[in-house]
Amino acid sequence: MATVRIPKQKVILCGDYGVGKSSLFRRFTNNTFVTDTDRKSTLGLDHIDRDYTVGDKQIKLQLWDTGGMERVASVTSSYYKFAEGAILVFAMDNAASFHSLSQHLLDIVTYAENAKIFICGNKSDLAEREPQVSDAEVEAFCEQCHSLISATYKTSCKTSDGVEEMFRDISRILVDANRSKMELQALEQHSFKIDSAAEADTNEESSQCIC
Amino acid sequence: MNEEYDAIVLGTGLKECILSGMLSVSGKKVLHIDRNKYYGGESASITPLEELFQRFNVESPGEKYGRGRDWNVDLIPKFLMANGQLVKLLIHTGVTRYLEFKSIEGSYVYKGGKIAKVPVDQKEALASDLMGMFEKRRFRNFLVYVQDFKEDDPKTWKDFDPSKSNMQALYDKFGLDKNTQDFTGHALALFRDDEYLNEPAANTIRRIKLYSDSLARYGKSPYLYPMYGLGELPQGFARLSAIYGGTYMLDKPIDEIVLGEGGKVVGVRSGDEVAKCKQIYCDPSYVPDRVRKKGKVIRCICILDHPVANTKDALSTQIIIPQKQVGRKSDIYVSLVSYTHQVAAKGWFVGMVSTTVESDQPENEIKPGLDLLEPIAQKFITISDYLEPIDNGIDSQIFISESYDATTHFETTCLDVLDIFKRGTGEDFDFSKIKHELGDEDQ
Numbered sequence: 104m105a106t107v108r109i110p111k112q113k114v115i116l117c118g119d120y121g122v123g124k125s126s127l128f129r130r131f132t133n134n135t136f137v138t139d140t141d142r143k144s145t146l147g148l149d150h151i152d153r154d155y156t157v158g159d160k161q162i163k164l165q166l167w168d169t170g171g172m173e174r175v176a177s178v179t180s181s182y183y184k185f186a187e188g189a190i191l192v193f194a195m196d197n198a199a200s201f202h203s204l205s206q207h208l209l210d211i212v213t214y215a216e217n218a219k220i221f222i223c224g225n226k227s228d229l230a231e232r233e234p235q236v237s238d239a240e241v242e243a244f245c246e247q248c249h250s251l252i253s254a255t256y257k258t259s260c261k262t263s264d265g266v267e268e269m270f271r272d273i274s275r276i277l278v279d280a281n282r283s284k285m286e287l288q289a290l291e292q293h294s295f296k297i298d299s300a301a302e303a304d305t306n307e308e309s310s311q312c313i314c
Numbered sequence: 315m316n317e318e319y320d321a322i323v324l325g326t327g328l329k330e331c332i333l334s335g336m337l338s339v340s341g342k343k344v345l346h347i348d349r350n351k352y353y354g355g356e357s358a359s360i361t362p363l364e365e366l367f368q369r370f371n372v373e374s375p376g377e378k379y380g381r382g383r384d385w386n387v388d389l390i391p392k393f394l395m396a397n398g399q400l401v402k403l404l405i406h407t408g409v410t411r412y413l414e415f416k417s418i419e420g421s422y423v424y425k426g427g428k429i430a431k432v433p434v435d436q437k438e439a440l441a442s443d444l445m446g447m448f449e450k451r452r453f454r455n456f457l458v459y460v461q462d463f464k465e466d467d468p469k470t471w472k473d474f475d476p477s478k479s480n481m482q483a484l485y486d487k488f489g490l491d492k493n494t495q496d497f498t499g500h501a502l503a504l505f506r507d508d509e510y511l512n513e514p515a516a517n518t519i520r521r522i523k524l525y526s527d528s529l530a531r532y533g534k535s536p537y538l539y540p541m542y543g544l545g546e547l548p549q550g551f552a553r554l555s556a557i558y559g560g561t562y563m564l565d566k567p568i569d570e571i572v573l574g575e576g577g578k579v580v581g582v583r584s585g586d587e588v589a590k591c592k593q594i595y596c597d598p599s600y601v602p603d604r605v606r607k608k609g610k611v612i613r614c615i616c617i618l619d620h621p622v623a624n625t626k627d628a629l630s631t632q633i634i635i636p637q638k639q640v641g642r643k644s645d646i647y648v649s650l651v652s653y654t655h656q657v658a659a660k661g662w663f664v665g666m667v668s669t670t671v672e673s674d675q676p677e678n679e680i681k682p683g684l685d686l687l688e689p690i691a692q693k694f695i696t697i698s699d700y701l702e703p704i705d706n707g708i709d710s711q712i713f714i715s716e717s718y719d720a721t722t723h724f725e726t727t728c729l730d731v732l733d734i735f736k737r738g739t740g741e742d743f744d745f746s747k748i749k750h751e752l753g754d755e756d757q
Contacts, residue, residue: 148557149557170557172553172562175563176562176563179549179553180353180549181545181550181553184541294541295415295532296410296413296415297405297413297538
């Protein structure tokens with residue numbers, strides 16, 4: 104691997120329908136917010152890259168949204184594949200969305216067993232007066248999951264509070280986690296993505312990732 | 315569910331998912347339903363391994379085969395031709411970004427009880443032990459002819475009209491013997507039987523070119539295989555459809571296809587809910603009274619702890635047993651994938667033998683294939699009907715896909731999808747509009 108490339112990390116959003124996954128995605132994408140879930144604004148968009156600098160390292164965070172599949176069906180298992188990070192999102196004004204996190208967590212450990220897992224309590228602005236999910240409950244949940252949860256965050260997509268801080272922190276954790284892993288991976292034979300641009304590229308090491 | 319849609323797609327097999335994706339991308343409002351709890355129907359990859367054993371009513375293997383969820387076992391074995399239609403569809407639709415692939419390491423053909431590497435270029439032709447000295451030279455000349463052949467340039471045809479003369483005539487022109495014809499037609503052009511010999515040569519030349527162009531793309535073999543199994547393919551197209559507004563419902567039984575005036579479809583009913591639609595796209599299992607049986611396919615899934623002998627320990631292989639070698643009318647296909655594709659636990663392999671059924675003892679028919687894979691730790695055999703729709707669906711607006719055939723690649727799958735798309739929308743799917751920016755956006 105002679106070329107210097109910014110390592111790309113796939114991070115997926117998981118959680119119940121309506122907790123604000125697409126709002127987080129939209130904040131990440133162009134830092135906007137729409138009150139009514141207007142699906143058209145993300146139609147056709149399913150992941151977006153942004154670069155972060157952590158110390159002397161650069162990292163490309165690639166955030167993936169579910170595309171609304173969880174509304175009536177389940178998200179495909181392929182959504183989880185190759186994910187390095189997963190953000191479990193619940194709405195702080197909706198206790199049910201918190202209680203179903205364990206189900207989503209199970210999906211993540213099944214299909215993306217190496218992913219770092221984060222918890223994000225969204226809609227913190229709505230929960231200021233009467234939070235439906237207390238900090239103690241979140242803490243207790245993390246304890247139950249042993250060391251599976253890497254970090255927890257509180258965000259408000261409406262006010263943008265905590266959103267950028269969360270993505271920055273996740274980048275930091277992924278960079279730390281990957282230092283040793285990437286060196287290891289470089290030794291293994293890689294699979295690759297099909298890419299029209301790479302057509303007829305008779306590069307002998309075509310087994311490398313050419314995405 | 316109680317809404318109106320442009321199209322309702324029933325079943326989440328690969329063909330239906332590709333259609334759903336193509337329709338959503340072109341702006342249609344799509345509802346996609348499957349009666350199963352999982353995506354993929356017949357094109358799913360079964361995980362964990364215990365699930366596969368359960369499916370075949372075999373007692374759970376316990377710890378013998380490593381961790382169950384490291385397994386993703388395909389029910390229908392197929393590879394992608396690197397330069398074939400499915401890869402073009404994947405690129406066109408951007409679904410390629412959801413998947414990662416590996417090249418299949420070896421492509422072999424069976425001759426006289428042994429297997430030999432499929433020779434595709436001049437160098438390999440001369441080194442191959444499939445042919446004698448003089449035959450090698452004749453085969454090399456044939457390959458050079460095919461390589462230089464351009465359909466729009468009659469000068470490259472060299473006094474041979476490929477649209478009028480048949481393939482047998484072209485073989486005779488180069489003096490190729492029956493053996494060479496056999497592996498050329500079946501292992502390079504990938505025909506299932508010998509009918510192509512009497513058809514215009516142009517089609518066969520095209521198919522040999524597809525093989526060699528595919529080989530040129532990633533080396534080793536012309537075939538690709540997705541990490542985590544073929545079940546990733548329908549899921550990728552399902553995600554595409556969802557991203558473009560398609561609605562998904564799993565675990566939803568379909569009780570009735572509601573017809574209106576003149577037998578034209580107006581919706582589907584599940585329980586007391588009715589979803590209205592102008593068109594239906596589905597696999598044969600949703601419309602048993604609108605399909606007929608064309609034949610049978612036998613497939614045997616084999617769990618192995620070793621690569622195939624004489625393949626240089628390849629972790630993935632395709633072997634074609636041409637019909638004549640074993641006195642049959644249709645070829646037997648053997649494929650092998652392994653832990654390197656994340657479809658088996660470390661150290662394990664999944665072999666598949668499949669063919670079109672010709673007798674009332676199909677299990678005996680695949681024996682030459684199974685012999686190549688021995689010793690086999692566990693076998694699972696399925697025999698399924700090959701179904702095709704009884705009409706083209708124009709009158710009813712119900713467009714039905716054919717069952718998956720015994721071929722080990724997706725070319726016929728794509729032809730069926732493109733044909734259905736054309737019947738349903740009245741338009742050809744234009745490959746020339748491949749969106750290059752999709753490949754670029756990741757940069």
